[in-house]
Amino acid sequence: MAIMVGKNTRLIVQGITGREGLYHAKGCRDYGTAVVGGVTPGKGGTEIEGFPVFDSVKEARAATGANVSVIFVPPAGAADAILEAADAGIELVICITEGVPILDMVKVKQALAGYPGTRLVGPNCPGVITPGQAKVGIMPGRIHLPGHVGIVSRSGTLTYEAVGQLTALGIGQSTCVGIGGDPINGTNFIDVLRLFQADPDTHAIIMVGEIGGSAEEDAAAFIKANVTKPVVAFIAGQSAPAGRRMGHAGAIISGGKGTAAAKMETLREAGITVVKSPADMGSAMAALLAGKV
């Protein structure tokens, strides 16, 4: 079953005629995802490398039945692209763009409350992949293996690290969701954990967090109350200095809050297996799964 994306995904790419959009549209198509078209205002009616291009998301959806959109629009237009997709009725909108102004996301979050049928993932995320079924994003499909461990992460390449470790151990992944590195996003840890808990294909979960905010602490409380499947967590930034933004807009220890140590402590108290080294995510999961049987 997996979550969010799969065999039923009909994907359009907003920003498909841009360099990033086209490159990754092809990457998703090569992986086996049904990429049914793209949107670039002003270029509707044309075709690019086999993809039909539309002027608007509304037109694209009407013509193709698209149910997922991935956004490769630059920061200045990204919030608008998200709202356009929601307004057109797209059920899942995945925004890859890094650099969306935070006040734009304040407005988007407010507006999306009026579109309960649309889920936003991101922005500033690598996307979502259900190995063997569909890839919606920039992750290297090649390193993934179909299986039963769900991964939810604030990072891109650190997620690939977790995936690589699992695959090397012969442990496959059900769905990998990158929620992104921004302080305000469409989908948080709890949203994904809820989906994983309800997914018969997901038997265990890896959670990859980082410094900044309280999403991991909130997730810990949720897991304690609602998640019966085993969880392994790694929190990046144990060695990060306070007060500096470590790459991701949301990765900052502010006023003493949001440290990796505090997150790890809270997660441990909720019964979650927390690894100190990023190299141990795979082996810790293997041990948990073995212990289960």
Place this chain on the structure above:
Amino acid sequence: MDIHEYQAKELLRLFKVATPDGRVAASAAEAGAITREYGGQSVVKAQIHAGGRGKGGGVKFAKTPEEAAQLYERMNGMTLVTKQTGAEGRVVRTVFIARPIDIARELYLSMLVDRVTGRVAFLASSEGGVEIEEVAAKTPEKIVKVVVDPCVGLAGYQVREIARCLGLAGDLQKQAAAFLRNLYQLFQDKDCSMVEINPLVVTAQGELTALDAKIAFDDNALFRHPDILAYRDRSEEAPAETEASKFGLNFIKLDGSIGCMVNGAGLAMATMDIIQHHGSSPANFLDVGGGASEEAVNNAFRIILADPGVKAVLVNIFGGIMRCDVVAKGIVKASRENGVTVPVVVRLEGTNVEEGKQILAESGLKILVGNGLDDAARKVVAAIQ
């Protein structure tokens, strides 16, 4: 992006948010002249991007224009050390002269984007002039947090709630309403990430005014604010970090001995963590981004090696788009061009990884190959023993 107090006050004035008169002095004579303008007395304030200036000797009262001139001489060019600057302090390059005011009460007001609700919020407290974290720890009931609905804006009942917390009634409440509304407008219009007015002062004359102002901006929004970008003070940034940003590299200098070059912020943090896990310490955070082109690798190497504290370098690239042979070629070229003499450990993962490893092995350079993250971290830590 941070700005100086004098720039923040310029913005407050632009948005009609009350703040005492003040301007920058370009010379000791001007400091004296401004002081004369303000009635013969003034407050002389060092401008640096850090708090705690008062305790560090960067805020002084001048009883005469001559004293103001002397204080200017002393402050201009001084290295000011405060609780927030670190032991090395910051060089003062700008001195601001403010009109003195009679302080009756000191309050606290700030604005930020609240991550939990995804909305702009005001924090207000009747305890001004103190660190807000201290108040939050000792007397949390003295702080009020008001979250603004972006559709509604700052509501009347919210203004009253803040005014009540601050003990502002009657005419002061009217002043507070204008102050808060205009500040909210500033925050929205200029894409701020944080505004802190500490202290927000009620003067003996019954006026509400921002005695100090700290404003920070959302880096992601600067593209649409060239006027704010013009406020950028590069001398307040670590030179290496300014250099790196020119090349689109995300670089933060730290104190350790192992330089890092990684693609992706999360993996970069995790790489720093695993170095620490194995008993050493990272010299920097560096995210080369999704490209890791030859040019990016070259620039990254140069910046890392410019740090005399670096005893070894760990390159950790988990490639999605980029091919490992291309990255390897970039590393070899950069090592040669920058005359790298310290040990370099490279861990590559992704397309053409075997070709990449071969290129490194055949380079004739002192480059060790890490097989996996843990192996790479162990090797680089061992290399500096």
